[in-house]
Amino acid sequence: MGALEKGLLVIEALGAGTPKLTLSGVARRIGITRAAARRHLLTLVELGYAESNGKLFWLAPRVLRLGSGYIIAAPLPKLAQPVLDRIGERTRETASIAILEANDIVFLAHSLRRGILAANTQIGVRVPAFCTAMGRVMLAHLDDVKIEEFLEASEIRKLTVKTMTSRQDLLQEIRKVRADGYSISDEEIEIGLRSIAVPITNSRGQVVAAMSVSLQAGRMGVSDMIERLLPELEAGRREIVRLI
Amino acid sequence: MGALEKGLLVIEALGAGTPKLTLSGVARRIGITRAAARRHLLTLVELGYAESNGKLFWLAPRVLRLGSGYIIAAPLPKLAQPVLDRIGERTRETASIAILEANDIVFLAHSLRRGILAANTQIGVRVPAFCTAMGRVMLAHLDDVKIEEFLEASEIRKLTVKTMTSRQDLLQEIRKVRADGYSISDEEIEIGLRSIAVPITNSRGQVVAAMSVSLQAGRMGVSDMIERLLPELEAGRREIVRLI
DNA sequence: TTAAAGCGTGCGTAATGCGTACAAAATCTG
DNA sequence: CAGATTTTGTACGCATTACGCACGCTTTAA
Numbered sequence: 001m002g003a004l005e006k007g008l009l010v011i012e013a014l015g016a017g018t019p020k021l022t023l024s025g026v027a028r029r030i031g032i033t034r035a036a037a038r039r040h041l042l043t044l045v046e047l048g049y050a051e052s053n054g055k056l057f058w059l060a061p062r063v064l065r066l067g068s069g070y071i072i073a074a075p076l077p078k079l080a081q082p083v084l085d086r087i088g089e090r091t092r093e094t095a096s097i098a099i100l101e102a103n104d105i106v107f108l109a110h111s112l113r114r115g116i117l118a119a120n121t122q123i124g125v126r127v128p129a130f131c132t133a134m135g136r137v138m139l140a141h142l143d144d145v146k147i148e149e150f151l152e153a154s155e156i157r158k159l160t161v162k163t164m165t166s167r168q169d170l171l172q173e174i175r176k177v178r179a180d181g182y183s184i185s186d187e188e189i190e191i192g193l194r195s196i197a198v199p200i201t202n203s204r205g206q207v208v209a210a211m212s213v214s215l216q217a218g219r220m221g222v223s224d225m226i227e228r229l230l231p232e233l234e235a236g237r238r239e240i241v242r243l244i
Numbered sequence: 245m246g247a248l249e250k251g252l253l254v255i256e257a258l259g260a261g262t263p264k265l266t267l268s269g270v271a272r273r274i275g276i277t278r279a280a281a282r283r284h285l286l287t288l289v290e291l292g293y294a295e296s297n298g299k300l301f302w303l304a305p306r307v308l309r310l311g312s313g314y315i316i317a318a319p320l321p322k323l324a325q326p327v328l329d330r331i332g333e334r335t336r337e338t339a340s341i342a343i344l345e346a347n348d349i350v351f352l353a354h355s356l357r358r359g360i361l362a363a364n365t366q367i368g369v370r371v372p373a374f375c376t377a378m379g380r381v382m383l384a385h386l387d388d389v390k391i392e393e394f395l396e397a398s399e400i401r402k403l404t405v406k407t408m409t410s411r412q413d414l415l416q417e418i419r420k421v422r423a424d425g426y427s428i429s430d431e432e433i434e435i436g437l438r439s440i441a442v443p444i445t446n447s448r449g450q451v452v453a454a455m456s457v458s459l460q461a462g463r464m465g466v467s468d469m470i471e472r473l474l475p476e477l478e479a480g481r482r483e484i485v486r487l488i
Numbered sequence: 489t490t491a492a493a494g495c496g497t498g499c500g501t502a503a504t505g506c507g508t509a510c511a512a513a514a515t516c517t518g
Numbered sequence: 519c520a521g522a523t524t525t526t527g528t529a530c531g532c533a534t535t536a537c538g539c540a541c542g543c544t545t546t547a548a
Contacts, residue, residue, distance in 0.1 A: 001284065002247075003248045004291075006248075008251070011310050019319055047252065061343050064345055065311070065345070065346070066307055066311045067308050067310045069256060070304075070305060070308055071308075073259055075263060101308055102309070125312075
């Protein structure tokens with residue numbers, strides 16, 4: 001069913017990066033002929049998923065129905081929400097769960113907020129996995145070959161001066177996470193932001209998500225995080241795994 | 245290009261309501277033959293947008309790439325963000341923008357949060373338009389016939405005891421909003437939540453979004469909101485309209 | 489000013505997706 | 519509990535759909 005595949009790729013192409021694209025731009029980006037791109041774009045416009053001025057094409061709000069469905073329908077956020085809220089209340093910090101999608105983590109739920117929340121942590125937001133505690137904790141349960149493939153496919157870039165960018169070091173770090181059972185990102189995403197994360201497994205033991213607590217760097221040091229936040233996360237993790 | 249159309253409908257069907265659906269269930273819900281539903285579902289599974297155990301089908305995280313693209317790529321949230329932040333800072337309340345999508349409003353951006361935020365206001369979240377200030381302010385710029393059609397198509401239900409549910413009254417209220425140029429929702433969405441909203445127009449004068457300030461009912465009365473918050477919103481509105 | 493490269497579009501053809509018809513479950517009923 | 523009946527999932531031949539080539543036009547470079 002090629003039409004569906006290409007159409008979805010077109011939507012992804014329009015959603016990634018440049019907001020408005022020309023017909024040929026879309027064709028080039030996903031490697032199809034211009035004629036095909038044209039047919040798909042015109043169809044998407046007709047269906048209301050895209051808009052056009054005849055020259056450029058861009059996404060219409062209707063595509064929100066496609067993605068948001070997952071977040072609404074997914075069972076994990078619902079059953080994890082009370083656990084997140086409790087952790088948030090007990091630690092007075094922000095607790096979140098996220099999943100791995102391509103090279104990014106995607107936030108699915110947060111604890112009810114107390115105090116100011118870091119800017120880029122809202123539901124549906126994507127952050128490169130390689131530099132986040134949640135990302136590493138999910139990667140740690142892959143075998144080394146897969147991890148290397150993942151790192152190879154990732155666009156590794158410095159988000160802060162502290163971001164680890166050597167693929168060698170990252171593999172080493174993820175191996176360490178695998179042994180520890182948790183991961184910490186110390187200002188690697190944003191200066192002033194520290195996170196600690198644990199994996200969430202389904203009943204068959206497969207890692208399906210990660211849960212984290214994030215805080216301003218000034219509030220707690222790394223060793224305190226392990227001592228005070230990790231037990232909370234572990235308790236929450238056990239509870240969620242039981243519910244899944 | 246029927247395959248694409250039906251495939252997208254299948255995704256929407258899987259995303260709406262029941263998280264897991266059977267093949268025939270999908271077919272029934274969108275009015276296609278079971279054979280067609282089967283082909284589309286199998287393709288979606290193969291492409292990684294859906295998952296299945298052979299009997300039931302559900303969405304895979306990959307669909308997040310489709311919807312989130314719009315929010316990331318849309319220009320409005322980006323250029324409105326500083327305005328929202330300024331309003332948030334000056335009023336010490338939460339400022340948001342949203343668009344109208346089908347029968348709902350969808351939040352696209354918020355001011356940086358100070359204090360506690362109402363639970364169901366995160367980016368991408370949908371709320372029925374008929375009972376929100378932002379929804380009504382966007383509806384007000386349609387003609388009466390369209391508004392009646394909209395109300396007819398909406399599932400009007402009481403979210404709180406204060407929710408206005410008579411289609412007559414709602415039309416009347418929206419007419420009033422049209423005259424006033426702003427709209428207030430007084431605990432119609434959630435007890436304890438008041439909002440005031442103004443429309444955002446593009447350079448051709450078409451209403452493309454709405455901007456609001458929301459607050460806990462205890463903090464400010466309706467007349468104070470008009471007196472103190474509306475001027476801020478108006479100033480922000482002018483600024484955004486200039487930038488569009 | 490001309491050449492060249494890039495872009496969007498119409499058209500005949502081959503493959504794709506269509507619905508019908510059948511088999512297998514699941515559900516109802518006496 | 520067995521037969522009847524509805525409901526569900528699957529295979530196949532045909533018609534439609536989507537494919538890419540080729541053409542004409544626009545924009546960029548020489």
